[in-house]
Amino acid sequence: MNRTLLAASLASLFLSQPALAEDINEVFKKVNEYVQQKNYPKAMEELGWAQKELEKMHQARLSELLPGEIDGFKGGDTQVQQVMGFSNIEREYSNGEKSVRVAITGTGGAEGMGGLAGIAKMGMMMGGTQAGKDQFRIAGRTANLDSTSGTPELSIFLESGSLLQLSTSEGVDGPALKKFAEGLKVADLDAYLKGAKG
Numbered sequence: 001m002n003r004t005l006l007a008a009s010l011a012s013l014f015l016s017q018p019a020l021a022e023d024i025n026e027v028f029k030k031v032n033e034y035v036q037q038k039n040y041p042k043a044m045e046e047l048g049w050a051q052k053e054l055e056k057m058h059q060a061r062l063s064e065l066l067p068g069e070i071d072g073f074k075g076g077d078t079q080v081q082q083v084m085g086f087s088n089i090e091r092e093y094s095n096g097e098k099s100v101r102v103a104i105t106g107t108g109g110a111e112g113m114g115g116l117a118g119i120a121k122m123g124m125m126m127g128g129t130q131a132g133k134d135q136f137r138i139a140g141r142t143a144n145l146d147s148t149s150g151t152p153e154l155s156i157f158l159e160s161g162s163l164l165q166l167s168t169s170e171g172v173d174g175p176a177l178k179k180f181a182e183g184l185k186v187a188d189l190d191a192y193l194k195g196a197k198g
Contacts (some may be wrong), residue, residue, distance in 0.1 A: 024053045055082075059089065065192060066091050066102060070183035073100055093180075098171045100180055104189070105163040134174070139186035147174045154181050160193035 027050045034043035063078040066089075073093035081088045090103045134145040143156045152174040156164040164186065168177055 024050060024057075027053065055087065059087065061192065062089050062104065062189075063091075065185050065189045067183065067185065069093075070100075071180050073098070073180065097169070099169045100172060100177065101167050102184070103165045103167075105165065106161060136178075138178075138181055139190075141186060141190065143178075143181070145174050145178060152177050154178065156181065156186060158186075158190040158193060160190050162190075162193050164189070 027046055031043050031046045031050065034040070034046060059078075059080045066075065066078065068075050070093060073095040076092045076094065079090045081090070088103060088105050090101060093100045093102065133148065136143055136145070138156055141156050141158055143154060146153045146155075151168050151170060152172070153168075154166040154174075154177050156166075158164055164181075164184070166177055166181055172180075
């Protein structure tokens with residue numbers, strides 16, 4: 001008898017969760033209700049749920065800004081990682097045996113991350129011209145193509161403070177990786193990460 005009640009209670013708990021997650025306005029409504037009641041611990045708990053939902057929306061928007069296909073390469077599922085409050089998003093594109101991995105580092109809107117791309121960019125600029133390294137601009141953003149290893153890597157330093165990195169498998173050379181990067185919506189992505197309207 002007790003097991004049946006427990007199972008029913010757990011089922012109702014799990015079934016009720018999606019309703020809360022579906023409408024963020026309801027979550028904020030609860031926050032306001034708890035604030036009016038001066039029940040701040042519950043208000044903060046609800047704010048935690050609101051943040052989780054906003055993070056999901058943010059990640060979904062980033063996924064939309066990474067095209068489904070670029071220069072004959074088809075995009076796989078978008079992977080999101082959260083480490084120490086920072087969000088990183090990755091998408092692997094493939095064309096037969098060839099592949100390109102696109103990663104955006106520091107998309108969580110955290111202030112500390114904004115300095116990472118700036119420091120990396122400053123270090124790159126101070127390094128001067130080196131064999132196998134090419135500096136140029138994509139959509140007005142500083143980019144660095146490193147072909148010193150067997151597989152080229154391309155970094156684009158976004159104005160929002162995030163870092164857009166492209167790495168590849170064998171068979172994709174530097175010029176092909178640069179062409180691939182030019183197919184990304186770099187300006188739109190950067191504008192979104194800066195919080196620009198539209």
